[in-house]
Amino acid sequence: MPLQKTDGLILRSIPLGETSKILTIYSKDFGKVSVIAKGARSARSRYGGTLEILNHISIIFYYKENRDLHSLSQAEIIDSYLVIKEDLHRTALAMAICELTNQLEVGQEANPLLFRLLLSAFKTLDDTERQPVNIFRAFQIHVFDLMGFRPDFFNCTGCGKKIETTCSFDLMAGGLICDDCLDQGTASMRLYMETIKMLRSLQKTHISKLQPSAESSSAVQQVDEFVRVYLRYHVDGIRDLKALRFYDEIE
Ligand SMILES: [Zn+2]
Numbered sequence: 001m002p003l004q005k006t007d008g009l010i011l012r013s014i015p016l017g018e019t020s021k022i023l024t025i026y027s028k029d030f031g032k033v034s035v036i037a038k039g040a041r042s043a044r045s046r047y048g049g050t051l052e053i054l055n056h057i058s059i060i061f062y063y064k065e066n067r068d069l070h071s072l073s074q075a076e077i078i079d080s081y082l083v084i085k086e087d088l089h090r091t092a093l094a095m096a097i098c099e100l101t102n103q104l105e106v107g108q109e110a111n112p113l114l115f116r117l118l119l120s121a122f123k124t125l126d127d128t129e130r131q132p133v134n135i136f137r138a139f140q141i142h143v144f145d146l147m148g149f150r151p152d153f154f155n156c157t158g159c160g161k162k163i164e165t166t167c168s169f170d171l172m173a174g175g176l177i178c179d180d181c182l183d184q185g186t187a188s189m190r191l192y193m194e195t196i197k198m199l200r201s202l203q204k205t206h207i208s209k210l211q212p213s214a215e216s217s218s219a220v221q222q223v224d225e226f227v228r229v230y231l232r233y234h235v236d237g238i239r240d241l242k243a244l245r246f247y248d249e250i251e
Contacts, residue, residue: 006030007058007078009118010051011098015041022069023051025059026101026118031109035061035072050075054084054094056119081126088250090125093136095243097121100140103238104147114146120207131212136244138202138210140227145203149174149234153200156181166192169226171233189229194219199226 008027016022019042024034040051050057056079062071084090101118121139124130144150155162157173158181168188170177176196177188191199198215202223205211213220232238 002063003060003073004030004063005058005060007056008033008115009098009122010053010055010057011102013051013053018042019045021051023072024102025057026098026115027059027110028112028115029110030063031111032102033061033070033108034068035059035070037072037075040072047075049080050077052080054091054098054122055080056122079122079126081122083126083128084122087132089247090132092243092247092250093132094122094125096136096241096247097139099241099243100143104143104235111146114143117142117146117207124208124210130210134202134210134213135207137223137227138205138207140231141199141202142207144230144234147234149230151175151199151203151230153196153203158182163196164193166190167196169230171230187233189226191226192219192222195222195226198223 006027006029008025010023011026012024014022016036019040020036020038021040022034022036024032027033037047037051039045040047055077057075058078059072060074062073064070081094084094097118101114117139121135124135125132151169152175155176156178157170157175158177161178163176163178167179168177168182168190169175171187171189176191177186182188194215198213198219
């Protein structure tokens with residue numbers, strides 16, 4: 001059982017027995033890993049508040065080859081994102097990011113781009129100068145890229161012409177399709193031009209550079225609907241995010 005060192009973000013925490021817990025961590029070097037933290041819930045735990053969900057921590061753990069569950073040995077805080085935790089909306093969005101990352105079928109394999117995206121999203125959410133709501137939208141659109149189904153919001157997937165007006169999005173082809181090329185049977189979704197422009201902007205902008213959206217609420221709603229439908233189309237068994245339902249309730 002070799003000792004391994006890495007750092008990662010705590011996506012989920014489940015109580016185990018009287019005083020322990022199982023943490024799911026998205027780590028820099030191992031992708032998604034689960035570790036048992038013995039005694040972490042006892043009042044005199046040596047971990048203190050280190051192992052709370054949404055923390056970025058460095059860990060040393062016993063790595064068990066071909067096993068899903070490893071044992072935590074040591075942990076230290078890197079960032080506890082206090083701005084996020086003091087704001088209910090930001091907390092709900094950060095939880096939604098964690099829930100989604102946990103649902104993506106990412107096993108014990110490092111994905112440095114996803115790790116960096118997660119940390120950028122958290123760092124931006126943790127900045128009071130930043131409007132939080134677009135961060136989760138942009139996170140999902142960047143996830144599409146990393147999962148290998150980057151949507152094309154610019155040209156018709158049929159004839160290649162540049163799209164300048166309301167048209168449909170072909171879910172299987174992963175791109176816009178003009179009315180001349182659209183077949184009746186295609187699984188598609190109608191998008192306004194304003195929605196398409198917002199999707200383009202979210203796709204090309206680094207999360208840390210996002211500006212508050214100036215789009216109409218109907219375009220924003222359509223962006224959210226598109227993201228939900230497209231994700232479901234490409235990721236098997238994905239479930240509605242509880243944190244997002246909570247966000248909608250407090251909004
Ligand atoms: Zn076309």
